[in-house]
Amino acid sequence: MAIKTSRPPKTLSTLKSATHHKGGDGRHYINYFQIGALxxxxxRREMEREAALKKVAEIDQRLAKINIEINELLQAADVMPQPKITKAAPARAVKKKGINIKY
Structure with a gap:
């Protein structure tokens, strides 16, 4: 036996109006979605950054170990590491503009 009620049956238009916020166009839902995506x-970017920093730290450690090994091998060969001497580049001759004629 069906129960009789005084309420009208729900239709599609009443469902739409019941699910949407009455005060606006629903833009705040889009904003919340964009915030979640950001x-x-x-x-993800923080995890990517941490992985990159870890990789840089590993490279730095390896470079330090390489330098230690080089120094140990040089000491074993009784060779003192020579400091790198940078030579100044020779001054370039200034070319004169125009025609050079030899007599």
């Missing part, structure tokens, strides 16, 4: 991207 937070996800930020967390």
């Amino acid at each position: 937070e996800l991207e930020r967390s």
